Amino acid sequence: xxxxxxxxxxxxxxxxxxxxxxxxNMSFExxxxxxxxxxxxxHVGYLHRAFExxxxxxxxxxxxxxxxxxxxPESDTNEENYARxxxxxxxxxxxxxxxxxxxxxxxxxxxxxFIRWMGGIAGTMGLSTxxxxxxxxRDYILxxxxxxxxxxxxxxxxxxxxxxxxxxxxxxxxxxKVMDYIEKKLPDYDDLIFENSVFKKRLIGxxxxxxxxxxxxxxxxPVARACGFPFDVRKEQPYEIYDKLDFDIITETGCxxxxxxxVRRREIDLSINLIRQIIDKMPKxxxxxxxxxxxxxxxxxxxxxxKTEATRGEFxxxxxxxxxxxxxxxxxxxxxxxxxxxxxxxxxPGMNISDFSVTIVGLQTCPPEIxx
Amino acid sequence: xxxxxxxxxxxxxxRAFKPPHTIEVPNKVTREGAERYRGFxxxxxxxxxxxxxxxxxxxxxxxxxxxxxxxxxxNSGYRPRIDYGRCCWCALCVDICPxxxxxxTNEYTWVRETGDEFIFTPGIDIIGHEDKKDKGFKKDxxxxxxxxxxxxMRELDPKERTQTFAEAVLGYSEEEARAEAERxxxxxxxxxxxxxRMHIPDYIRAIAEGNDQKSLNIIYENNPLPExxxxxxxxxxxxxxxxxxxxxxxxxxxxxxxVVEQFDDLKKYVDAKPEPLNGKKVGIIxxxxxxxxxxxxxxxxxxxxxxxxxxxxxxxxTFLGIPKYRFPIPSLDKQVELIESVGVxxxxxxxxxxxxxxxxxxxxxxxxxxxxxxxGMSMRIDGEDHPKVLAAIDFLKTINxxxxxxxxxxxxxVGGGNVAIDAVRVSKRLGANSYIAYRRRVVDMPADEEEIxxxxxxxxxxxxxxxxxxxxxxxxxxxxxxxxxAKMVQEKEGARPRPVLIEGKEYEYVVDSIIxxxxxxxxxxxxxxxxxxxxxxxxxxxxxxxxxxxxxDKVFAGGDLANWxxxxxxxxxxGLRAVKGIExxxxxxx
Ligand SMILES: Cc1cc2nc3c(=O)[nH]c(=O)nc-3n(C[C@H](O)[C@H](O)[C@H](O)COP(=O)(O)OP(=O)(O)OC[C@H]3O[C@@H](n4cnc5c(N)ncnc54)[C@H](O)[C@@H]3O)c2cc1C
Ligand code: SF4
Ligand code: SF4
Numbered sequence: 001x002x003x004x005x006x007x008x009x010x011x012x013x014x015x016x017x018x019x020x021x022x023x024x025n026m027s028f029e030x031x032x033x034x035x036x037x038x039x040x041x042x043h044v045g046y047l048h049r050a051f052e053x054x055x056x057x058x059x060x061x062x063x064x065x066x067x068x069x070x071x072x073p074e075s076d077t078n079e080e081n082y083a084r085x086x087x088x089x090x091x092x093x094x095x096x097x098x099x100x101x102x103x104x105x106x107x108x109x110x111x112x113x114f115i116r117w118m119g120g121i122a123g124t125m126g127l128s129t130x131x132x133x134x135x136x137x138r139d140y141i142l143x144x145x146x147x148x149x150x151x152x153x154x155x156x157x158x159x160x161x162x163x164x165x166x167x168x169x170x171x172x173x174x175x176x177k178v179m180d181y182i183e184k185k186l187p188d189y190d191d192l193i194f195e196n197s198v199f200k201k202r203l204i205g206x207x208x209x210x211x212x213x214x215x216x217x218x219x220x221x222p223v224a225r226a227c228g229f230p231f232d233v234r235k236e237q238p239y240e241i242y243d244k245l246d247f248d249i250i251t252e253t254g255c256x257x258x259x260x261x262x263v264r265r266r267e268i269d270l271s272i273n274l275i276r277q278i279i280d281k282m283p284k285x286x287x288x289x290x291x292x293x294x295x296x297x298x299x300x301x302x303x304x305x306x307k308t309e310a311t312r313g314e315f316x317x318x319x320x321x322x323x324x325x326x327x328x329x330x331x332x333x334x335x336x337x338x339x340x341x342x343x344x345x346x347x348x349p350g351m352n353i354s355d356f357s358v359t360i361v362g363l364q365t366c367p368p369e370i371x372x
Numbered sequence: 373x374x375x376x377x378x379x380x381x382x383x384x385x386x387r388a389f390k391p392p393h394t395i396e397v398p399n400k401v402t403r404e405g406a407e408r409y410r411g412f413x414x415x416x417x418x419x420x421x422x423x424x425x426x427x428x429x430x431x432x433x434x435x436x437x438x439x440x441x442x443x444x445x446x447n448s449g450y451r452p453r454i455d456y457g458r459c460c461w462c463a464l465c466v467d468i469c470p471x472x473x474x475x476x477t478n479e480y481t482w483v484r485e486t487g488d489e490f491i492f493t494p495g496i497d498i499i500g501h502e503d504k505k506d507k508g509f510k511k512d513x514x515x516x517x518x519x520x521x522x523x524x525m526r527e528l529d530p531k532e533r534t535q536t537f538a539e540a541v542l543g544y545s546e547e548e549a550r551a552e553a554e555r556x557x558x559x560x561x562x563x564x565x566x567x568x569r570m571h572i573p574d575y576i577r578a579i580a581e582g583n584d585q586k587s588l589n590i591i592y593e594n595n596p597l598p599e600x601x602x603x604x605x606x607x608x609x610x611x612x613x614x615x616x617x618x619x620x621x622x623x624x625x626x627x628x629x630x631v632v633e634q635f636d637d638l639k640k641y642v643d644a645k646p647e648p649l650n651g652k653k654v655g656i657i658x659x660x661x662x663x664x665x666x667x668x669x670x671x672x673x674x675x676x677x678x679x680x681x682x683x684x685x686x687x688x689x690t691f692l693g694i695p696k697y698r699f700p701i702p703s704l705d706k707q708v709e710l711i712e713s714v715g716v717x718x719x720x721x722x723x724x725x726x727x728x729x730x731x732x733x734x735x736x737x738x739x740x741x742x743x744x745x746x747x748g749m750s751m752r753i754d755g756e757d758h759p760k761v762l763a764a765i766d767f768l769k770t771i772n773x774x775x776x777x778x779x780x781x782x783x784x785x786v787g788g789g790n791v792a793i794d795a796v797r798v799s800k801r802l803g804a805n806s807y808i809a810y811r812r813r814v815v816d817m818p819a820d821e822e823e824i825x826x827x828x829x830x831x832x833x834x835x836x837x838x839x840x841x842x843x844x845x846x847x848x849x850x851x852x853x854x855x856x857x858a859k860m861v862q863e864k865e866g867a868r869p870r871p872v873l874i875e876g877k878e879y880e881y882v883v884d885s886i887i888x889x890x891x892x893x894x895x896x897x898x899x900x901x902x903x904x905x906x907x908x909x910x911x912x913x914x915x916x917x918x919x920x921x922x923x924x925d926k927v928f929a930g931g932d933l934a935n936w937x938x939x940x941x942x943x944x945x946x947g948l949r950a951v952k953g954i955e956x957x958x959x960x961x962x
Pocket of ligand 2: 427451
């Protein structure tokens with residue numbers, strides 16, 4: 001009879017490539033000892049759409065319907081980043097009002113992402129009431145997007161030079177109404193999720209980061225802020241009109257999943273607050289500076305890196321132009337890349353298998369932005 | 373024990389009694405899409421011109437232009453077919469559509485049994501959402517990918533220009549030309565308006581890209597008189613420009629002008645290498661646009677070409693008829709110089725009579741007649757042979773050849789075309805108080821609307837609905853034009869209203885000269901009678917086939933004497949067609 005060795009007790013499993021939570025297709029090769037994870041290896045490639053390459057073959061304007069798909073639920077960050085990179089390279093001024101509208105859109109987008117995330121994280125723990133609420137409530141924001149941009153998910157609304165249409169009549173009031181509605185519902189979410197003792201029990205202490213990793217790996221966004229790092233592009237390098245808004249960077253100190261959850265929960269309050277500030281202070285005026293003929297638009301040779309604070313952290317576009325009518329190279333920094341690889345691989349050893357998908361959603365990884 | 377943490381989540385139960393967010397479709401309420409929702413495409417067939425701009429911007433290649441009807445001027449006959457397997461509903465096509473025909477409804481759902489139905493031609497294939505088209509994604513005035521306004525052309529001040537024969541239009545600067553060229557969407561519908569089918573979008577693009585010499589050479593592919601066209605062309609192309617539907621058409625004429633103006637010595641920049649002579653000779657009568665064009669391109673192809681021209685200069689009516697403030701001599705000379713430099717021989721001051729015609733006919737392998745339409749048409753009223761009644765064409769010719777005409781202080785010009793406009797503006801420049809008398813209304817005038825505007829800006833009155841009745845002697849050596857007023861009568865629906873004399877009342881202009889500009893006709897007296905008698909005509913012009921061949925062996929004809937459009941670019945087009953015709957004819961006669 002064969003001798004029973006330690007290696008034989010290890011089991012290798014594939015998690016995915018179907019959605020491990022609500023995050024998109026990605027596959028993890030996990031090694032288990034009993035129900036304890038010993039290691040993980042992240043595999044991507046199931047969602048590769050070659051957007052960066054495709055963009056090199058399209059006119060600048062034709063890339064807008066592509067960039068909004070890079071991170072499916074957060075189209076606006078991509079549109080804003082790409083537009084701002086082109087504006088910088090081509091020397092295009094954006095009217096003041098357009099910048100305010102863009103910021104409004106970015107915050108509405110952040111808000112719907114975090115609401116959706118609340119549903120997601122609770123869902124991975126079997127608390128399926130939360131996703132029902134979250135998806136329903138997020139839809140009120142998608143209604144606003146539909147009204148403003150003509151699309152619910154893919155907005156193709158932020159274009160170089162400004163935004164595609166001015167806000168419709170009475171839109172501000174409707175935004176404020178939705179904000180009031182969401183704000184009124186937040187205590188219910190708190191009761192259901194954040195103060196839920198099961199939730200707390202499972203998340204406190206889970207996936208605890210060594211704060212030293214943050215800078216070492218390039219961790220950003222709520223994950224870094226949960227470790228006390230005040231990283232927020234909106235403050236560090238304010239873009240659009242973030243320098244005209246009054247807010248503080250949200251941090252927590254627990255370095256664990258619960259702190260990350262709290263940061264995101266507090267971000268929801270912040271976004272609502274910022275949206276109200278924007279509506280209150282938004283100036284009148286033009287929303288678009290005409291572009292050169294978009295069918296032949298050439299941008300002088302140059303390169304730039306622009307970044308924004310996406311819901312998951314620092315999102316960036318590195319754009320190189322060569323004087324032709326198409327970009328020479330575009331590289332997208334998807335926030336999730338360091339989170340889903342190095343960070344996840346470090347967090348996993350010793351973790352119970354049931355916490356694995358909680359961790360993936362807790363890091364808010366987004367495979368589409370990793371693969372592009 | 374975290375009692376609160378255990379109890380709080382249970383408060384979620386209070387929601388069990390709330391109605392759900394979800395709306396049941398279609399059994400319950402179908403939620404209406406937002407006002408600007410990007411639903412499904414609709415295309416207004418009355419507006420769509422098949423320009424293909426929508427297909428050009430579509431990054432998904434979801435739009436394929438497919439032939440629907442025969443092409444027409446300004447309408448390709450194609451229409452966009454959309455593949456909903458590829459479309460991503462970005463609506464960039466809607467935003468760029470130059471006519472505003474393409475829109476989207478605010479409809480959410482469209483259910484069909486087969487996928488094939490999602491490849492459809494909006495406006496042709498009925499999808500059942502057409503009635504929903506007042507709402508949905510539409511073009512917005514504020515965001516326009518198209519640049520609808522043209523770069524204005526600088527001109528001499530109207531007061532100043534009536535004192536001089538200096539050029540009235542000043543031309544684009546480099547910056548202005550690039551900006552204007554940048555507006556073109558490259559649809560090419562303009563080509564359908566150009567009798568000569570010039571490669572307009574290509575040469576405009578070259579200007580936009582700062583490559584004037586490339587542009588010049590594209591232009592010279594089928595037009596050897598581009599500065600002339602750049603200054604005086606009737607610009608039929610511009611009327612078909614897709615940008616003209618919601619804005620101003622691209623200033624195609626001024627852009628051509630700009631390009632050629634950049635080069636003083638065309639010989640150095642135009643890539644014109646004549647092929648070695650092939651032994652065949654073509655004799656050409658008349659060095660107007662038609663004759664020059666045929667001679668130039670035939671010579672490039674290796675034919676020996678010789679032109680016989682009655683006037684001391686080439687250019688035809690563009691030299692003899694068009695006033696110098698529109699088309700100055702140096703502009704003409706530099707173009708003719710290039711034509712002669714490739715080996716075209718022009719015999720100036722060589723009017724052809726019937727004897728000479730016979731010689732030419734015998735000596736050359738083919739003959740191209742391009743003597744234009746130099747005779748003014750008559751009003752056919754009593755007293756028209758009065759010495760103070762002049763044909764506009766003779767008046768302008770004399771002035772252009774450096775002569776003088778005593779038109780006196782008060783002049784009425786009868787007519788509403790470009791020749792009438794030229795005659796009245798020249799009279800004004802000669803110091804006369806001149807005005808136009810025209811049969812119909814200003815909107816009916818065949819003259820270029822910019823010319824009409826320029827005339828009005830120069831303070832020249834245009835009197836309309838005037839029917840000349842007879843000419844009589846006036847007091848103190850003056851002459852009287854007796855006229856009646858006309859009412860406009862529309863005989864058939866859609867027909868152009870016709871002026872009908874209001875009987876009974878007569879009026880008069882008492883003037884020093886009456887200049888008649890109601891059309892020109894060819895003068896074929898120089899053709900030997902036996903040939904002339906055989907020559908097939910179509911009313912007053914020579915009948916030719918689509919290669920400009922007449923019914924007389926060896927004889928081709930083109931320009932004003934063979935077409936009804938009677939403008940320079942049509943003459944050039946005729947010249948080019950004759951090149952093909954003569955080539956074909958001579959190659960079949962080895
Ligand atoms: C006043 C005026 C203004 C015009 N304005 C415009 C304008 O703005 N835009 C535009 O596009 N068109 C304009 N036109 C029309 C345009 O000039 C003509 O359509 C064009 O020149 C016709 O070219 P063609 O080669 O057929 O003949 P023409 O230009 O008439 O040339 C014929 C040539 O043949 C010569 N000729 C005639 N008989 C003989 C003979 N027996 N022997 C030798 N030589 C002979 C003549 O001297 C002349 O040089 C205008 C015409 C006139 C009269
Ligand atoms: S852009 Fe508009 S006018 Fe042109 S083909 Fe498309 S739908 Fe028709
Ligand atoms: S909506 Fe966008 S993808 Fe669809 S046909 Fe128009 S341009 Fe193409």
